[in-house]
Amino acid sequence: REKADESEYGDEEYEEYAVNEYSDISEKRFPKAIIxxxxxxxxxxxxxxxxxxxxxxxxxxxxxxxxxxxxFQKGTTWYRQQMPLSLPSQVTMEKTPGYFISADAPNRLKELMNKGYIDNSIKGARKMITHKIILVVRDPVDRIVSSWAQILENRVKKGLPPPSETLEDRILNRGGRVNRHHSAVRTSIYLKWYRNWHRLFRGRILVIDANELVEYPWKSVQKVEDFLELPNLVDESEFYFNSTRGFYCMNNGKGPGRPKCLNKSKGREHPPISTNLRKKLKQFFYIYNNAFFKKINQDFGWNRN
Ligand SMILES: Nc1ncnc2c1ncn2[C@@H]1O[C@H](COP(=O)(O)OS(=O)(=O)O)[C@@H](OP(=O)(O)O)[C@H]1O
Incomplete structure (x- = not known):
């Protein structure tokens, strides 16, 4: 597992709350859709x-x-236990962004998909699941700055002084070139990781554009609904724009307290980065972005700004 200087557990504050009223037919099921x-x-x-x-x-x-x-060694029964209760008509979803850049994750997932999940609750039974893979991607440069903002904030939270180096010091090597081995840079080379998923899950991957998710979240959800062959039930009326946060929030959140906006750790202000670094990163990612867009057959416009 790659040790990155970005927090792997980006948002551990979220608590389990899914409870189902129809407890007689509800059970914890393996996720079919994985972000x-x-x-x-x-x-x-x-x-x-x-x-x-x-x-x-x-x-x-x-x-x-x-x-x-x-x-992984805890086994598939443990995995299923981590899921919320669901009804047979519901799709279970989980999100672990660390899967994308893991060398093991796509292979392990594919193997279980092919062999079936052993379910200890029914002796010897195997559950066959045809997984659907969902990926959200953002301009690689913004993603790097976002992860830097998280690092800076985490230091403040821990009472540590600001780092002595700037983002530029970390990402550019002595010759002033982008260091492709830096973990934040590596993660942003989407093509490299996407290939691993595409090889194994071709035709079962949905790629969502982060800009669309921010500007028109209902459109992104609609894409997921179509992808999962569910009726289109989430529309614009579910959201309102919260001008203090600068993001859309939900009119009716779920769970205790019914949270409507995302946690404050989402949508942080980004620290300024030098024009030199931005230009170098833009140039660095230009080719990778184009190749990625070609591979997914969509262009999210990161090379146009
Ligand atoms: N509606 C809404 N509200 C708040 N935040 C939103 C929303 N839609 C998208 N985003 C963007 O989500 C970014 C955080 O991404 P992740 O949730 O993938 O981060 S993590 O990896 O789980 O830590 C976060 O990145 P930053 O803005 O850099 O903090 C947001 O841009």
């Missing part, structure tokens, strides 16, 4: 917003089953 990444691209927003659909339930926490050896 595999990318970290800092809006994975939490997409998960919460999909939860507005009555036929989607989701684990609140990041499970880190397929990318963490220790968790």
């Amino acid at each position: 595999v990444g990318v970290r800092k691209c809006g994975t939490r927003a997409l998960l919460q917003f999909c939860g507005l659909h009555p036929q989607i339930v989701h684990a609140e926490r990041e499970i880190h089953f397929f990318n963490d050896k220790e968790n």
Whole structure:
């Protein structure tokens, strides 16, 4: 598992709350839809917003089953136990952005999909699940700055002084070139990781544009509904624009206290970065972005600004 300087458990504050009234037929089920990444691209927003659909339930926490050896060894029954209760007509979803950049996650997931999940609650039974993979991607440069903002805020929270280096010091090497081995840079080379998923899950991957998710969240949810073959039930009327936060929030949140906006750790103010660094990063990602857009057959316009 890659040790990155970005927090792997980006949003551990979220608590489990999914409880189902129809407890007689509800049980914890393996997730069919998995948001595999990318970290800092809006994975939490997409998960919460999909939860507005009555036929989607989701684990609140990041499970880190397929990318963490220790968790994986706990077995599939443990994995299922992490899920909320659901009805047979509902789709269970989980999100762990660490899956995207894990060398193991796509292979482990595919193997279970092919062999079936052993379910200890029914002796010897295997559950066959055809997984659907969801990916949210954002301009790689914004993603890097977002992750830097998180690092800075986490230091403040821990009572540590600001780091002595700037983002530029960390990301550019001595010759002033972008260091492709820096973990934040590596994560943002989406093409590299996407290939691993595409090889195994071709035709079963939905890629969501982070800009669309921010500006028109209902459109992104509609894409998920179509992808999961669910009726379109979440529309614009579910959202309102919160000008203090600068983001859309939900009119009717779910769970205790019915949270409507995402946690304050989502939508942080970004620290300024030098024009030099921005220009170098833009240039660096230009080719990767184009190749990625070609691969997914969509262009999210990051190379146009
Ligand atoms: N509606 C709404 N409200 C708040 N935040 C929103 C929303 N939609 C998308 N986003 C974006 O989500 C970004 C955080 O991404 P993740 O949830 O994937 O982060 S994490 O990896 O789980 O830590 C977060 O990134 P930053 O703005 O850089 O903090 C937001 O831009």
